[in-house]
Every structure is written in C-alpha cells, then in structure tokens.
Amino acid sequence: MLNYFTLLFILLTFNNIILLNEETLILLCFIVFSWLFNKNLGILLKNDLSDRSTKIKNLLKTSLKEVSISLNTAINTKHRFWDLFYNFERLTKHYLKFTYIVIDWLNDRNFKSTQSTFLKHLQFVSRIEIHTSKLLSLILIKKLKNVVLLKSFYSTKLENPYFTCSHKINVRQCIRFVKFS
Incomplete structure (x- = not known):
C-alpha cells in the first residue's frame, strides 16, 4: 500500500500537479x-x-449516584426539618392552650381561697393597726416624759444657761398665750 502512494506521489510531482x-x-x-x-x-x-x-x-456514573444520594438526603433532611418546624408550631399552640387552662384554674382557685381568707386578713390587719398606734403613742409619751425630765434636770440642777433661758422664753410665751385667749 505504501508503494502505491509513493508511486502516485512521484507521478503527480513530475506532472507538476503537486509542487x-x-x-x-x-x-x-x-x-x-x-x-x-x-x-x-x-x-x-x-x-x-x-x-x-x-x-x-464509571467515575461519572459513581459521582452521579453520589450526587443523587446526597440530593435525596438533603431533600429528606429538608422535609424532616419542615416537619419538625410544623410539629413545634403545633406544640406551641398546645402549650399555649395548656398554659391558659392552668392560669384560669389557678386564678379561680386563688380567687376562692383569697375570698374566704380576705375577711380574716382584714380583721388581723385592723387589730395590728390599733395595737401599733397604741404602742407608738406609749413610746412617744415615754420619750416626751424623759425629755421633760431631762430638761427640768438640766435647768434646775445643773443650771445650764441655755435651758434656763429656754425655760424663761417658754414661760413668757405661755403668759402671752393666756393673755390673748
């Protein structure tokens, strides 16, 4: 076959067909x-x-299988996530309903218990107020008595000039008050 090509090539070059x-x-x-x-x-x-x-x-087939498997798992994960989200939403609604029911029950219970004990508490507070006012008035009287005794002691026994001067001023004010009334 090579011989035929070489012969053809030589023939074409001598005839100036191929330069x-x-x-x-x-x-x-x-x-x-x-x-x-x-x-x-x-x-x-x-x-x-x-x-x-x-x-x-083969590499393309295996990579295509792996890509399809990963896409399927991603889609399944997405569906599971949305199912989880939907379940949480439903759980939230049920939790809110439960909370409202418990709050209503507790409010009713507390209202009934406070209603029954409210009068007792009011009476107790009233008694405490009365006793406290009595106690405060007794303490105040005792303190005033001590102040008067101390003032008398300082002005008469010690003869402190401040207390004697104060005593004289108080006496003058008492006399004026008696004159004008």
Missing part, C-alpha cells in the same frame, strides 16, 4: 508520521484511550 516546496514537504512528512504512528502505536493508543474513557464513564 515541491517547504510547506508541501512538511505536509508530506506529517502525513507519513501520522500514518506510521497509527500503524505502529494505534492499537495501543486505542486501548489506552478506551480504558481511560471507561474509567471516566
């Missing part, structure tokens, strides 16, 4: 190189490329 210049020679060398490369290494290259393509094909 022999640098570009033609480079093309001729490239064609011969490609043909020899295909003849000698074509089968090995074909087998290697087919092996690589099957590996790439």
Whole structure:
C-alpha cells in the first residue's frame, strides 16, 4: 500500500500537479508520521484511550449516584426539618392552650381561697393597726416624759444657761398665750 502512494506521489510531482516546496514537504512528512504512528502505536493508543474513557464513564456514573444520594438526603433532611418546624408550631399552640387552662384554674382557685381568707386578713390587719398606734403613742409619751425630765434636770440642777433661758422664753410665751385667749 505504501508503494502505491509513493508511486502516485512521484507521478503527480513530475506532472507538476503537486509542487515541491517547504510547506508541501512538511505536509508530506506529517502525513507519513501520522500514518506510521497509527500503524505502529494505534492499537495501543486505542486501548489506552478506551480504558481511560471507561474509567471516566464509571467515575461519572459513581459521582452521579453520589450526587443523587446526597440530593435525596438533603431533600429528606429538608422535609424532616419542615416537619419538625410544623410539629413545634403545633406544640406551641398546645402549650399555649395548656398554659391558659392552668392560669384560669389557678386564678379561680386563688380567687376562692383569697375570698374566704380576705375577711380574716382584714380583721388581723385592723387589730395590728390599733395595737401599733397604741404602742407608738406609749413610746412617744415615754420619750416626751424623759425629755421633760431631762430638761427640768438640766435647768434646775445643773443650771445650764441655755435651758434656763429656754425655760424663761417658754414661760413668757405661755403668759402671752393666756393673755390673748
């Protein structure tokens, strides 16, 4: 087969159909190189490329399976999340209903218990107020008595000038008060 091509090439060049210049020679060398490369290494290259393509094909299939599995798990997770969210929303509504029921029950119970004990507490507070006012008045009287005794002691026994002067002023005010009334 190579003989026929060389014979054809020689015939075409002598008839000046194919011009022999640098570009033609480079093309001729490239064609011969490609043909020899295909003849000698074509089968090995074909087998290697087919092996690589099957590996790439298998890799793409496994990656597609993994992507579909991860997408399915993501979708299932999303659905479970929305189900969880919906369940929490329902739980919130039930919790609020329960809370309102408990609050109403406690309010009724507290109202009844305070209503029954309110009168007793009011009576107790009233008694405490009376006793407190009595106690405060007694304490005040005792303190005033002590103040009067001390003032008398300071003015008469010690003869402190401040207290004697104060005593004289008080006596004058009492006399004026008696005159004008």
